[in-house]
Amino acid sequence: MLINNLLFSTFWGLVMKIFVDTADLDEIRELASWGVIDGVTTNPTLIAKSGRSFKEIVDEIFKIVDGPISLEVVGTTAEEMVKEARQLAGIHRNVVVKIPMTAEGLKAVKTLSKEDVKTNVTLVFSANQALLAAKAGATYVSPFIGRLDDMGHEGMQIVEEIVDIFGNYGFKTQIIVASIRHPVHVVQAARLGADVATIPPAVIKKMVKHSLTDVGIQRFLEDWKKVPK
Secondary structure (H helix, E strand, C coil), rough: CCCHHHHHHHHHCCCEEEEEEEHHHHHHHHHCCCCCCCCEEEEEHHHHHCCCCCHHHHHHHHCCCCCCEECCCCCCHHHHHHHHHHHCCCCCCEEEEEEECCCHHEEEEEEEHHHHCCCEEEECCCHHHHHHHHCCCCCCEEEEEHHHHHHHCCCHHCCCCCHHHHHHHHCCEEEEECCCCCCHHHHHHHHHHHEEECCCEEHHHHHHHHHHHHHHHHHHHHHHHHHHC
C-alpha cells in the first residue's frame, strides 16, 4: 500500500501540506517566513493560552497565512454547531470549521457540506470515526495520534487504516494527522501519504536541526578562514 500511495502522489503531483498548530502569532509569523506553512489549526485551548481576544488572533492569522485556517465550534448540539459554523465561515474565505466527532457533529457536517462550508472533523481516534465523517461530507478528518500513543496504542496505525479506506473508495476528505509529538510522527505521516500534518511550532523547529548539519557548517567556516585572501 505504501508503494501505491507514493505512485498515486507522484502521478498527481501531490505534496503533503504542513499546518502549524498554534495561536501564537509570533510563532506563526516566524514559521511562515520559512515558506513551509500551508495553513493553521487552532482550538479554544490554544487561543486561551495566547491571552488575546479571539477576533484579534484570527484577524492577524489571516494576514500572515493565505491557506486553510481551522477555527473550532464550542456548541454541543447540531443546531448550535451549524449556527456557529456559519458565523465562523463568514469571517474569511479560508476558514475551515472544526467540528467534534460526535453524532451531533456528523449531523452538523451533513448540513454544512450542502452549504459548501469547509469542515474539519476533530478528535478522531478510530478509522470507523473517520469513515463516518467522510460519508457525512467532511472536508478534513483529524486523527489524534499522539493522544493514542499516550494511551499505549499505536496512533499511526489509525492513519494507515484511514489512508487505505479513503483510497479504496475515493473519498475526497483529506486526512490531517494531528496531536503530533515529535519529528518521527511527521515522517511516518508523509510515508503513509497523509494529506496534511498539523504540527506544533517546537516540533517544526526540531525538523530543521541535525547535529551533522551543525558540525558541517562549523567545519566549512573554519576551513574558509584558512583560505588565502
